[in-house]
Amino acid sequence: MEALAGICRIASETSEPGRGEKWQVQVPPARFLLYPSDDRYPSGWVLLEGRLIRRGSDYAAKLYYDLGDGFSEKHAIQPPITLKGTIHELIRLPAGIKGLRWQTMNSAGEFEQSPLTLRRVSGIERVARMLRRVIPMLWMHPLDKRRKIGLTSWRVIFDLRGAYEAAGKLRAYAPPPNYGDLVGQQAGLADLDRVAIKRHIRALATTPLISVLMPVYNPNVRHLREAVESVRAQLYEKWELCIADDASTDPEVVRVLKKFAEADSRIKILLRDKNGHISEASNSALALASGEYLALLDQDDLLPEQALYYVAVELAVCPDAVLLYSDEDKIDDSGQRREPYHKPDWNYRLLLCQNYVSHLGVYRADLVRRLDGFRRGFEGSQDHDLTLRVIEHAQPHQIRHVPEILYHWRTTPGSTAIDPRAKNYAWSSGRNAVADHLERIGASATVGPATVGAFYRVHYELPANLPLVSIIIPTRDQRALLRQCVESIRLKSTYPSYEIIVVDNQSVESDALEYLESIGKLSGVSVIQYDKPFNYSAINNLAVRHARGEIVCLLNNDTEVITPDWIEQMLGLLLQSKAAIVGARLLYPDGSVQHAGVIIGVGGVANHAHLGFSRNDPGYFGRAWLVQEYSAVTGACLMTRKATYEELGGLDEKNLPVAFNDVDFCLRAREAGYRVIWTPYAELYHHESRSRGKDESPEKRKRFEREIAFMRRRWATPIDNDPYYNPNLSYQRPDFSLSHAPRTLKPWKRYR
Numbered sequence: 001m002e003a004l005a006g007i008c009r010i011a012s013e014t015s016e017p018g019r020g021e022k023w024q025v026q027v028p029p030a031r032f033l034l035y036p037s038d039d040r041y042p043s044g045w046v047l048l049e050g051r052l053i054r055r056g057s058d059y060a061a062k063l064y065y066d067l068g069d070g071f072s073e074k075h076a077i078q079p080p081i082t083l084k085g086t087i088h089e090l091i092r093l094p095a096g097i098k099g100l101r102w103q104t105m106n107s108a109g110e111f112e113q114s115p116l117t118l119r120r121v122s123g124i125e126r127v128a129r130m131l132r133r134v135i136p137m138l139w140m141h142p143l144d145k146r147r148k149i150g151l152t153s154w155r156v157i158f159d160l161r162g163a164y165e166a167a168g169k170l171r172a173y174a175p176p177p178n179y180g181d182l183v184g185q186q187a188g189l190a191d192l193d194r195v196a197i198k199r200h201i202r203a204l205a206t207t208p209l210i211s212v213l214m215p216v217y218n219p220n221v222r223h224l225r226e227a228v229e230s231v232r233a234q235l236y237e238k239w240e241l242c243i244a245d246d247a248s249t250d251p252e253v254v255r256v257l258k259k260f261a262e263a264d265s266r267i268k269i270l271l272r273d274k275n276g277h278i279s280e281a282s283n284s285a286l287a288l289a290s291g292e293y294l295a296l297l298d299q300d301d302l303l304p305e306q307a308l309y310y311v312a313v314e315l316a317v318c319p320d321a322v323l324l325y326s327d328e329d330k331i332d333d334s335g336q337r338r339e340p341y342h343k344p345d346w347n348y349r350l351l352l353c354q355n356y357v358s359h360l361g362v363y364r365a366d367l368v369r370r371l372d373g374f375r376r377g378f379e380g381s382q383d384h385d386l387t388l389r390v391i392e393h394a395q396p397h398q399i400r401h402v403p404e405i406l407y408h409w410r411t412t413p414g415s416t417a418i419d420p421r422a423k424n425y426a427w428s429s430g431r432n433a434v435a436d437h438l439e440r441i442g443a444s445a446t447v448g449p450a451t452v453g454a455f456y457r458v459h460y461e462l463p464a465n466l467p468l469v470s471i472i473i474p475t476r477d478q479r480a481l482l483r484q485c486v487e488s489i490r491l492k493s494t495y496p497s498y499e500i501i502v503v504d505n506q507s508v509e510s511d512a513l514e515y516l517e518s519i520g521k522l523s524g525v526s527v528i529q530y531d532k533p534f535n536y537s538a539i540n541n542l543a544v545r546h547a548r549g550e551i552v553c554l555l556n557n558d559t560e561v562i563t564p565d566w567i568e569q570m571l572g573l574l575l576q577s578k579a580a581i582v583g584a585r586l587l588y589p590d591g592s593v594q595h596a597g598v599i600i601g602v603g604g605v606a607n608h609a610h611l612g613f614s615r616n617d618p619g620y621f622g623r624a625w626l627v628q629e630y631s632a633v634t635g636a637c638l639m640t641r642k643a644t645y646e647e648l649g650g651l652d653e654k655n656l657p658v659a660f661n662d663v664d665f666c667l668r669a670r671e672a673g674y675r676v677i678w679t680p681y682a683e684l685y686h687h688e689s690r691s692r693g694k695d696e697s698p699e700k701r702k703r704f705e706r707e708i709a710f711m712r713r714r715w716a717t718p719i720d721n722d723p724y725y726n727p728n729l730s731y732q733r734p735d736f737s738l739s740h741a742p743r744t745l746k747p748w749k750r751y752r
Contacts, residue, residue, distance in 0.1 A: 001032040001033070001034055001113075003023070003032050006029070007027075009023055020113050022110060028107050033100070033102075041099075042119070045090060046121065048089045049116070050115065050117065051084075051085045052087060052114075053113075063100065067094065089168070090129055130161070134151070134164055138153060148740070148742070149166045151170070179329075179339075179738060189306060197235045200309075201312065205319075208312070209240065209293075210238065210294075211290065211293070211295070213286060214228075214243045240291060244272060245257060279376050279382045283373045294368055300410040307360060309748075314400050327403055328408070340728075342726035342728040344356075344401070349628045354621070360407040363390055380426025388434065430456065434456050438458065445459055460572030462572055467497065469549050469571065470549030471499065475516075477512045482515065483515060486502070494567075503540075537657055540635075540650070541650040552640060559636060567639075567682075570679060574677075578674055580672075582638075589687060591615040592612050592615065596619070596624050596678065596680065598632035600667070601725070602722075610624040627679045631676065633677075636662075655707070656711075659707045667718060
């Protein structure tokens with residue numbers, strides 16, 4: 001392998017044998033030329049093997065072959081790469097290859113690359129390797145999921161190569177699909193689907209009138225026509241379009257609106273004689289509405305034809321809903337769709353940081369009128385302000401999320417669809433909306449800018465009488481790790497009221513025993529013994545019983561404090577209503593993300609969100625840097641009330657002595673009606689698993705398998721569909737990339 005320009009070697013050896021050489025990408029992309037050992041490149045079926053370790057979600061790794069006309073995308077192969085960086089893939093190469101090029105990354109950064117090998121395989125070995133991948137996938141994944149990617153028993157028999165390629169999409173860290181390709185594959189609704197939808201609509205228990213509100217001011221006339229026509233094309237026909245023109249100066253706009261109103265009696269228009277900006281124009285549209293629900297549509301955006309049908313179906317499921325929202329994407333002037341935002345279900349803390357509800361937003365009309373509609377002074381974020389006021393009068397079950405793309409947000413120069421910072425007044429309005437909401441509910445907090453993007457950060461005030469926080473650290477030997485952890489707490493933490501409880505689990509090394517004895521004499525530090533085989537749950541349960549604090553913080557001994565106010569940041573959230581557990585942002589020593597919340601179901605049981613992303617990467621729509629709710633957080637740094645810990649029965653000593661006990665604890669908290677919150681503003685390094693090592697012995701593997709089986713039995717529902725994730729996102733990777741087999745809703749299917 002010969003490196004091309006733009007990358008340089010920064011290390012020829014690593015601490016782990018076999019991982020390869022470390023490289024720095026200076027000018028992306030990073031590329032290598034591959035040369036054959038005998039002057040001839042292999043052809044036919046070959047086994048590609050090697051190892052490539054990157055950080056984040058850069059999936060640019062491809063093998064290009066040159067048949068004499070240069071390297072191009074039409075001659076490119078993108079192999080699956082596991083979380084550990086392993087490449088082990090059968091590929092078919094044509095004869096007559098003039099050159100091979102290996103591309104590892106499309107962005108600047110570091111990666112580790114071992115030599116790649118290409119070995120030709122026999123027909124028998126090829127079939128055996130393909131069957132070895134395909135057969136387990138047939139029973140590991142449900143039929144509907146396999147059908148979406150073309151993996152069926154019949155295909156295994158008649159098209160083993162196609163089945164093998166389809167099965168590769170279900171492997172961890174398989175290259176994610178391109179959104180444009182997915183949109184092209186779906187290709188809209190079939191006529192048979194439209195007939196079934198119409199039949200389903202007639203069978204719905206309730207069919208409320210939905211008023212679509214559209215404020216208008218000097219739009220691009222073509223875009224306006226397309227927006228109106230997208231409403232007229234709705235398969236759910238019980239709608240009205242209420243348009244308020246805010247004194248547009250373009251006479252063509254008024255002419256077009258009048259023509260639409262004449263053509264369709266469901267279109268109502270009001271021509272304002274004075275420009276009042278978007279809030280007043282929206283209220284004018286509201287005055288025209290007679291529907292039970294209000295859907296908000298901007299003057300140049302588009303609704304897919306099934307949008308209001310999905311809304312009606314959800315309202316039939318939950319007739320007392322007060323707020324519905326859907327997923328959304330962006331559409332450019334040429335009709336190309338991109339940047340889908342597949343949102344979580346109701347996530348209050350995320351809403352305080354960004355208006356993730358946004359489009360398509362549907363509101364109960366009588367409640368909106370009772371709240372006096374849209375408020376002046378909040379222009380640019382008037383819908384965020386409305387959402388915050390509406391949720392103050394709603395129960396969680398009345399806030400509904402439809403995980404389907406039901407809104408296409410038009411991208412035009414200067415629009416917030418392209419750059420959220422394009423309208424600074426919109427950010428200020430949103431900040432004021434969040435601050436007003438917090439004041440109304442009696443929260444002592446201030447609102448400022450988030451670390452990334454045009455988002456918000458809420459700072460909660462702590463009470464005058466600070467509660468004692470008991471920091472619990474299980475340990476065994478490993479003096480250096482424990483000392484690093486304890487000293488980082490004592491030297492860096494700015495919170496004045498805490499105690500440290502170190503639980504020693506059968507340490508035998510003399511230097512560790514000496515250190516334990518020395519810190520046990522320090523003020524505010526105590527050492528207790530757990531003289532039994534390692535059981536993480538039992539160790540922490542013992543320590544909590546000894547804790548004097550009203551608040552307990554479970555902390556691994558291989559962590560190291562970064563942000564001095566980490567306790568204050570976690571505690572401020574924990575003391576809020578319904579909060580039971582708060583987790584921190586953990587980084588690997590190289591600064592990449594180790595933990596930013598836990599996604600249930602990814603990888604089988606659970607995995608860490610944004611795992612491996614760079615520290616400053618905003619993540620999926622900013623979610624790597626925004627306070628939000630998750631189904632779970634890691635016990636490596638977890639804060640809760642002692643009373644809550646005891647109420648929930650602590651960690652599960654019997655079924656989960658080592659793994660997933662933190663996830664189970666969080667899920668039990670949510671089951672009891674509490675919230676689990678993650679904050680990026682409490683940061684620690686996590687030198688993961690250095691103190692215990694890896695579970696590689698047969699006994700440990702069996703124990704781990706038992707814990708997996710227990711979790712899958714106990715928590716089948718969240719494992720199948722984490723409410724803080726999205727069924728259209730990958731359950732093979734924790735990076736919020738698109739799924740090859742999205743679990744899209746098709747409620748009309750049974751009506752065909």
